[in-house]
Amino acid sequence: MRDCPLHLAEAVLEATSETLENMAFMEAVMAECRLDDFADQVFCWSAVPVLEPVKGTVTLMMSKSLAAMLTSAIMGLFDEEPEDTIICDSLAEVANTIAGRFVAMISPDDVTFKLGVPVTACGAIPVGEGIYSNVCIDIEDDHMCVRISGEDILSLLPKD
Amino acid sequence: MLRKIMIVDDSATARMFTRRCLEITGCNESEFVEAVNGRDALEKLRESAVDLVVSDVTMPEMDGRELVMRIVASPKLNSIPVVVITSAGNPALEEELKSMGVLAVIAKPISPPLLEEALKSLLPEEEY
Numbered sequence: 001m002r003d004c005p006l007h008l009a010e011a012v013l014e015a016t017s018e019t020l021e022n023m024a025f026m027e028a029v030m031a032e033c034r035l036d037d038f039a040d041q042v043f044c045w046s047a048v049p050v051l052e053p054v055k056g057t058v059t060l061m062m063s064k065s066l067a068a069m070l071t072s073a074i075m076g077l078f079d080e081e082p083e084d085t086i087i088c089d090s091l092a093e094v095a096n097t098i099a100g101r102f103v104a105m106i107s108p109d110d111v112t113f114k115l116g117v118p119v120t121a122c123g124a125i126p127v128g129e130g131i132y133s134n135v136c137i138d139i140e141d142d143h144m145c146v147r148i149s150g151e152d153i154l155s156l157l158p159k160d
Numbered sequence: 161m162l163r164k165i166m167i168v169d170d171s172a173t174a175r176m177f178t179r180r181c182l183e184i185t186g187c188n189e190s191e192f193v194e195a196v197n198g199r200d201a202l203e204k205l206r207e208s209a210v211d212l213v214v215s216d217v218t219m220p221e222m223d224g225r226e227l228v229m230r231i232v233a234s235p236k237l238n239s240i241p242v243v244v245i246t247s248a249g250n251p252a253l254e255e256e257l258k259s260m261g262v263l264a265v266i267a268k269p270i271s272p273p274l275l276e277e278a279l280k281s282l283l284p285e286e287e288y
Contacts, residue, residue, distance in 0.1 A: 022269035090173040100247030
């Protein structure tokens with residue numbers, strides 16, 4: 001993993017903020033935390049492949065309790081705990097939206113980009129492979145992480 | 161008034177979220193029909209008419225682009241306004257959809273103001 005450049009973190013935060021504010025009326029702010037801090041929690045994650053114009057992956061990771069809270073906010077479920085299938089479906093939709101906004105932000109306006117089908121699961125934090133950067137974000141007194149993986153997609157960002 | 165609106169998306173979350181946005185936009189008295197992909201949508205459209213279709217692009221079996229093509233090609237369906245929602249950025253596809261007569265192409269995340277703008281021509285002024 002390389003150090004997360006500020007402009008990457010800013011783009012991820014902006015994409016995440018827009019998505020969460022629109023979908024769940026939740027505010028997202030940059031966090032100081034590290035992903036290792038929540039290694040003992042049950043995590044839910046959704047990985048969205050970026051297929052065009054470059055290859056890479058945008059992975060959204062958060063505790064299962066936060067994923068359930070997010071799902072309830074999006075679906076308007078106030079008196080019931082969402083089922084695991086609904087939590088995974090919501091997480092995939094949120095991850096897909098964040099990935100789309102992020103890639104749109106770092107791509108020229110006239111460039112076509114294409115996302116693949118999200119892969120979603122609950123369990124241990126997925127192990128990062130190759131080159132990636134984690135951006136930690138606070139929402140509702142909890143933390144989530146957006147991981148941008150792949151040399152090609154990271155190379156779209158301006159060099160320091 | 162949009163009495164019956166069809167929402168087409170393979171994600172239950174996206175369907176629910178789109179419905180909530182439409183309700184805020186002034187469609188709170190509309191009846192909603194849901195379909196999980198283009199094929200499902202066409203089957204349901206053959207059963208009963210709707211006043212608006214709001215469809216995602218990327219879906220299994222039949223995607224939003226093919227759904228629009230089939231709606232446009234059908235004399236029975238081609239008067240139905242269609243709004244397309246997409247998470248990918250594809251200027252060429254947007255142009256193609258608009259040239260086929262799609263009312264609007266909206267990038268995710270959708271919001272009531274974005275839908276309001278897209279549906280301006282379909283809603284009476286007092287509804288938004």
